[in-house]
Amino acid sequence: MKSNAVRLAMRGGEVEGVAPAQEAAAKPYPAPSPPSGSGKRPDRDKWSGRLLAVVLPALTFGAVILVWLFIHTDLVKEIPSPADAWHKAVEIFSHPFYDKGPNDKGIAWQVLYSLGRVMAGFGLAVAVGVPIGFSMGMSPVCRAAWQPLIQILRPVSPLAWLPIGLLLFHAVNPSAIFVIFITCIWPTLVNTAAGVQAVPKDYLNVAAVLRLGKWEIATKILLPATLPYIMTGMRLSLGIAWMVIVAAEMLTGGIGIGFYIWDEWNNLNVPSIIVCIVVIGLVGIALEAVMNIVQKRFDYTQR
Numbered sequence: 001m002k003s004n005a006v007r008l009a010m011r012g013g014e015v016e017g018v019a020p021a022q023e024a025a026a027k028p029y030p031a032p033s034p035p036s037g038s039g040k041r042p043d044r045d046k047w048s049g050r051l052l053a054v055v056l057p058a059l060t061f062g063a064v065i066l067v068w069l070f071i072h073t074d075l076v077k078e079i080p081s082p083a084d085a086w087h088k089a090v091e092i093f094s095h096p097f098y099d100k101g102p103n104d105k106g107i108a109w110q111v112l113y114s115l116g117r118v119m120a121g122f123g124l125a126v127a128v129g130v131p132i133g134f135s136m137g138m139s140p141v142c143r144a145a146w147q148p149l150i151q152i153l154r155p156v157s158p159l160a161w162l163p164i165g166l167l168l169f170h171a172v173n174p175s176a177i178f179v180i181f182i183t184c185i186w187p188t189l190v191n192t193a194a195g196v197q198a199v200p201k202d203y204l205n206v207a208a209v210l211r212l213g214k215w216e217i218a219t220k221i222l223l224p225a226t227l228p229y230i231m232t233g234m235r236l237s238l239g240i241a242w243m244v245i246v247a248a249e250m251l252t253g254g255i256g257i258g259f260y261i262w263d264e265w266n267n268l269n270v271p272s273i274i275v276c277i278v279v280i281g282l283v284g285i286a287l288e289a290v291m292n293i294v295q296k297r298f299d300y301t302q303r
Helices: 002-026 038-075 082-094 107-138 140-153 158-169 172-197 201-209 214-252 257-266 270-298
Strands: none
Touching (some): 038 082, 107 214, 140 172
């Protein structure tokens, strides 16, 4: 009975002493009243951001068109006006896939042929550059053997290799692919080697404790850790390759967007050249967007 009374007294003390304090603590403080119009501010900021994203580029393009009109009107009459370029673009894109022979194809075919050469050279560069980069990153001996050659050849302009390609292959397509290969291999190789060298030593120590083989170290540790570096090198390589292919095709001829521009220049069809310049820029943006998507897919640091 005494113990029950003690318990009841303790409970009563809790009820009388603690519970009011808990109730007081449980009562929330009144939330401060939001300032007037604060609920509309996020929406306002969102719409103002969207408006700036549209207005600022529009102002930039408008300024470029005004400068273009000034050059056409007062400086160089041979430069077509924006209206002439627009009409030519409508004409070109009304039949982009026409085919009237090997030297007369629509602009879509020209872009596809150029992209095919770029992808072929880019794929070969990745297939060769990544293994060599891994070897340089993992082995000081291999790095010492390859580094002087890379330092000598990397600054050479890709177009300087075009005569060598023509001499080796005696054909336009292999020569252009060879030039793209030389263009793409250096960023991919150098970034891969840098990525392997940047792998934390703790990873390799764990691999030594687990007694992993070289193949397992390369595939399970080095490759995932260096993937961001590899993707960055590939993205840089592809952007440079798309720029180089235009110049290479101007020199080699055949089918391609570069040859198309040079052929239009020989025909004094300047509005077509301006349209091609815009097309090259848009394709470059598309390639960059694709590589960014691939990089985000395989780069665990951006997830």
